[in-house]
Amino acid sequence: MTERRAYPSDLSDARWELIEPVLSAWRYERHGRALGFGRPAEIDLREIMNAILHVDRTGVQWRYLPHDFPNWNTVYGYFAKWQSQGIFTQLNGLLRKLIREREGRNAEPSACVIDAQSVKTSTSVPATSQGTDNAKKIVGRKRSIVTDTLGLLLAVLVTAASVQDSVAGTHLLDRVAAEHPTIRKTWVDGGYRKHFVEHAATLGIDMEITARTPGTRGFTPIPKRWAVERTYGWLMLHRRLARDYETLPAHSEAMVHLAMTDLRARRLTGESTVSWREPTSSDQLRVTG
Incomplete structure (x- = not known):
């Protein structure tokens, strides 16, 4: 795959390492078939998640996804499949438990x-x-x-x-x-x-x-x-x-789980979240969650 310039919403290596096992397990359960439609699993799951997070973070419409991401139809197909199968809920639950344990909680x-x-x-x-x-x-x-x-x-x-x-x-x-x-x-x-x-x-x-x-x-x-x-x-x-x-209301719920997954992964890796409000530099003001 051709390397592209990273977006601020992209997963870092550290955050990808946190969520990759869940997505890889999802793919493995489908015997290496993308979306269960019988096509070879050639799509990079990290790029799919980057594209979904780009939508959640920036508010862009699916059809307006930048062209250096996978085709918007493919990205939306993964989003819908992961939502219906509870993958976003699973990711959020996993990161919540990791944070609680790091904070000394049950x-x-x-x-x-x-x-x-x-x-x-x-x-x-x-x-x-x-x-x-x-x-x-x-x-x-x-x-x-x-x-x-x-x-x-x-x-x-x-x-x-x-x-x-x-x-x-x-x-x-x-x-x-x-x-x-x-x-x-x-x-x-x-x-x-x-x-x-x-x-x-x-x-x-x-x-x-x-x-x-x-x-x-x-x-x-x-x-x-x-x-x-x-x-x-x-x-x-x-x-x-x-x-x-x-x-669909269920997709609205998935967007909330996505936002929390993004925020919690950043908290675990010590990365800040970019705020769009009151920029103080070309990189915008950064806040921690």
């Missing part, structure tokens, strides 16, 4: 934080999968996420913005309780209703509603719940998530 969390974010959508999103968040006056979709107390993603659910936080939260909490049975505590904000607290109790999870101190002005981190708010800030470093561009 691999599996005992507590989590739940929150929701409503975002506007593009014209490519079907009206049937959208709704109106009356509280925030946003027409679009809602991303509900669960993180551990370090802000590392455990689960994400994308719904119409009209879906009440407690309804989406119930589905998420059921999933988290099944996949992470060690969780016994969770924090939420005041938008989650009493029946959600009662549902958590049936799962053996103690739910605490946290809120701002009355009379507080300006930005004040809310104890425990600040971790999930910070995670949403991390996600906004990826332009594809500035609004929802995906036709």
Whole structure:
């Protein structure tokens, strides 16, 4: 393959080393066949992942991928296949466990934080999968996420913005309780209703509603719940998530997993994440997540 000039979104050797075993195992299970369509596995999986991360990081449309990446149809085909087979979820889970262990935590969390974010959508999103968040006056979709107390993603659910936080939260909490049975505590904000607290109790999870101190002005981190708010800030470093561009909600969820995989891999390798805001040099301001 002809060497090309690297993009800032490309995987470094160190980050590729972290995720390569998962993708190689995926290919091996398919007997060396790309996408399961009977064609020889000649595509470089690292280049495919670089192209997918380029979309997630820059917000470019699939058809507008630079020509030095593999053909956009091929890249999108891998993205769709990996999403449907849970590869992005698997990658995110692997890196989360590595970070927790490096931080001296148990691999599996005992507590989590739940929150929701409503975002506007593009014209490519079907009206049937959208709704109106009356509280925030946003027409679009809602991303509900669960993180551990370090802000590392455990689960994400994308719904119409009209879906009440407690309804989406119930589905998420059921999933988290099944996949992470060690969780016994969770924090939420005041938008989650009493029946959600009662549902958590049936799962053996103690739910605490946290809120701002009355009379507080300006930005004040809310104890425990600040971790999930910070995670949403991390996600906004990826332009594809500035609004929802995906036709399928499942693909929107995959983009969140991709962003977290990118951020967590950089954290493990000690690499900084480029911020697009307020450039101070030709290489832009750099921040760490």
